[in-house]
Amino acid sequence: MGFGRRSFLAIASGGLVAVAALSLRKGGEEARVSLHPCDLPPHQSMIGGRTWKAPSQLAHHLRELAQLGRPLASTYLLRTISPAFREKVMLVTAMANACRWCTWAHSRFARAAGLSEIELKALIALDPRDFPRREWVALAWVRAFMENAGEVPAELDEEFRAILTPQERACVLASHKAMFVFNLTANNLRAMLNRLRGRGDETAACGISL
Numbered sequence: 050m051g052f053g054r055r056s057f058l059a060i061a062s063g064g065l066v067a068v069a070a071l072s073l074r075k076g077g078e079e080a081r082v083s084l085h086p087c088d089l090p091p092h093q094s095m096i097g098g099r100t101w102k103a104p105s106q107l108a109h110h111l112r113e114l115a116q117l118g119r120p121l122a123s124t125y126l127l128r129t130i131s132p133a134f135r136e137k138v139m140l141v142t143a144m145a146n147a148c149r150w151c152t153w154a155h156s157r158f159a160r161a162a163g164l165s166e167i168e169l170k171a172l173i174a175l176d177p178r179d180f181p182r183r184e185w186v187a188l189a190w191v192r193a194f195m196e197n198a199g200e201v202p203a204e205l206d207e208e209f210r211a212i213l214t215p216q217e218r219a220c221v222l223a224s225h226k227a228m229f230v231f232n233l234t235a236n237n238l239r240a241m242l243n244r245l246r247g248r249g250d251e252t253a254a255c256g257i258s259l
Contacts, residue, residue: 080120080219082226084199085109097243098147098236110233114226120219121227130220132162134184138221139228140172141188145195148232150239155228183212187221194225 086092087106093099101107114121123129130138136159143151156169171179175188190209193201201209209218 079215080117080222082113082117082194082222083109084194089198095147097240098149099233100236100240101233110226110230114223114230117219117223117226120216121223123216124220124224129216130224133159133164134187135220135224136162136164137172137184137188138191138224140169141175141191142195142225142228143232144172145192146229146232146236148235150235151228151232183217186212187218191221191225 085103085106087102088099092102120129124135136155139155140152140159143155159169168179172188175185175192177185177189179185180188186205186208190201190205193205213221
């Protein structure tokens with residue numbers, strides 16, 4: 050079962066704590082992300098998208114987001130990776146989490162960052178011929194991480210580490226983690242609204258919003 054209204058308020062409060070922690074985090078170590086057991090089956094059916102299932106799950110991801118505060122700030126303020134690249138990472142994450150709201154919003158942010166309709170649609174198939182190699186490796190890494198319970202094939206992981214700088218990898222992971230937290234929060238809110246309207250949870254479409 051997902052969170053109720055009281056638990057959702059706890060999510061929102063925890064998000065504010067994470068945002069405050071972003072400015073306090075010092076760098077130095079290799080950026081890392083991981084999944085929580087509640088992110089995976091049997092806890093997640095993906096009907097209506099991946100959602101928060103337990104306070105420990107929320108705490109796990111907020112802690113990792115706080116640890117990625119410096120690269121997240123670098124992504125937005127210094128543009129260590131381009132806005133277009135950032136939005137590609139976020140869209141791949143949103144689609145993997147079956148988050149309708151975030152996919153809708155970030156497809157529009159991606160257009161504002163200069164992505165064409167062809168480039169947006171290419172994110173669904175993720176054909177390596179449609180992307181610069183370094184971008185494809187990063188996007189494929191994120192999708193593999195999401196689809197394989199946090200496990201990335203060794204060959205892909207090695208290329209991810211070789212083709213991007215440590216700063217770029219950190220920005221990719223920070224963009225992914227920020228999107229992950231927003232996805233689950235949005236899916237919880239959407240499920241809550243659907244229940245209040247008597248609709249129940251709907252199977253989420255996870256394609257690009259056109």
